[in-house]
Amino acid sequence: MAETAEKQTISVRVNGEQRTVESECSIAAMLRAIGLDALKIAVERNLEIVPRSTFEEVKVRDGDAFEIVHFVGGG
Amino acid sequence: MNAPQSIGADTWSVAGRTFTSRLIVGTGKYKSFEENAAAVEASGAQIVTVAIRRVNIADPSQPMLTDFIDPKKVTYLPNTAGCFTADEAIRTLRLAREAGGWNLVKLEVLGEAKTLYPDMRETLKATEVLVKEGFEPMVYCVDDPIAAKQLEEAGAVAIMPLGAPIGSGLGIQNRVTIRLIVEGAGVPVLVDAGVGTASDAAVAMELGCDGVLMNTAIAEAKDPVTMARAMKLAIEAGRLAYLAGRMGMRRYADPSSPLSGLI
Numbered sequence: 001m002a003e004t005a006e007k008q009t010i011s012v013r014v015n016g017e018q019r020t021v022e023s024e025c026s027i028a029a030m031l032r033a034i035g036l037d038a039l040k041i042a043v044e045r046n047l048e049i050v051p052r053s054t055f056e057e058v059k060v061r062d063g064d065a066f067e068i069v070h071f072v073g074g075g
Numbered sequence: 076m077n078a079p080q081s082i083g084a085d086t087w088s089v090a091g092r093t094f095t096s097r098l099i100v101g102t103g104k105y106k107s108f109e110e111n112a113a114a115v116e117a118s119g120a121q122i123v124t125v126a127i128r129r130v131n132i133a134d135p136s137q138p139m140l141t142d143f144i145d146p147k148k149v150t151y152l153p154n155t156a157g158c159f160t161a162d163e164a165i166r167t168l169r170l171a172r173e174a175g176g177w178n179l180v181k182l183e184v185l186g187e188a189k190t191l192y193p194d195m196r197e198t199l200k201a202t203e204v205l206v207k208e209g210f211e212p213m214v215y216c217v218d219d220p221i222a223a224k225q226l227e228e229a230g231a232v233a234i235m236p237l238g239a240p241i242g243s244g245l246g247i248q249n250r251v252t253i254r255l256i257v258e259g260a261g262v263p264v265l266v267d268a269g270v271g272t273a274s275d276a277a278v279a280m281e282l283g284c285d286g287v288l289m290n291t292a293i294a295e296a297k298d299p300v301t302m303a304r305a306m307k308l309a310i311e312a313g314r315l316a317y318l319a320g321r322m323g324m325r326r327y328a329d330p331s332s333p334l335s336g337l338i
Binding site (some may be wrong): 014015016017019033034035036040042043044047049050051052067068069070071072073074075 | 076100101102103104105107108111124126127128129130132135136139146151153154156166169171173174175176241242289290291
């Protein structure tokens with residue numbers, strides 16, 4: 001595939017829904033694009049926990065499946 | 076004999092954390108976050124249970140529980156409600172640990188939807204894995220003294236037998252087994268599930284439990300905030316009665332006024 005200056009997009013699943021994000025984007029950037037506060041959530045990628053401390057460095061890859069969760073009321 | 080030195084000093088500890096309130100409350104089923112927060116305040120609880128669920132990515136600006144009940148002031152105890160296998164529960168708690176940043180969690184692995192009775196085989200399996208991974212699981216279980224022992228041996232930091240099925244409000248169904256669990260345990264024992272009203276909570280405490288966990292009894296009361304206060308008082312009353320040591324039971328009457336000097 002030829003290198004191009006244009007921003008390419010990739011396809012991922014977030015909480016069961018298909019989404020497109022910019023290729024080479026970090027998990028932190030993806031969370032910002034969705035509008036989520038990284039401090040209030042936890043992220044699992046392809047069944048593995050992504051530590052919050054690595055959100056800025058870890059790049060989203062095409063086909064990744066994410067679960068993004070938070071605390072809700074429960075007994 | 077010495078009376079307890081001061082009621083203010085009556086604390087309990089789990090996994091190295093010390094609490095003065097012996098009431099743990101859930102945060103489910105409330106009409107609003109405001110009502111939930113007011114009930115927690117009225118209950119005096121220092122620990123609340125919370126569930127882990129997907130964020131709504133379609134509307135990420137929705138208010139969150141953490142906006143109303145501050146995790147810095149109240150200890151969040153993440154649960155695994157809704158998990159029916161050890162693997163689901165472990166996966167949920169790994170996420171909970173990442174979201175919250177602490178190891179103290181509530182494990183429950185359910186056996187069937189109708190009774191929400193715990194699946195003890197899966198519960199024990201999950202406890203073993205979680206302890207290996209550094210978690211400190213407080214474990215929901217059947218009111219079975221042998222199962223309780225096995226959980227403690229596996230590393231459970233607290234044993235939480237049901238008093239009756241979750242959300243049933245039936246009260247403590249088997250005082251004998253709850254008491255046997257209390258007598259056999261080296262870790263805190265808290266009745267989790269089944270409390271319907273204040274007297275049920277007092278019964279659990281009179282049996283010597285270290286605390287009680289409840290949700291529906293407060294959330295589904297007509298006035299949850301007042302019921303939260305009732306539960307706080309019942310827990311304290313039951314605890315004091317336990318510490319005071321109740322009188323023996325007799326089959327027949329014993330007069331309280333002297334029999335001598337009758338006119």
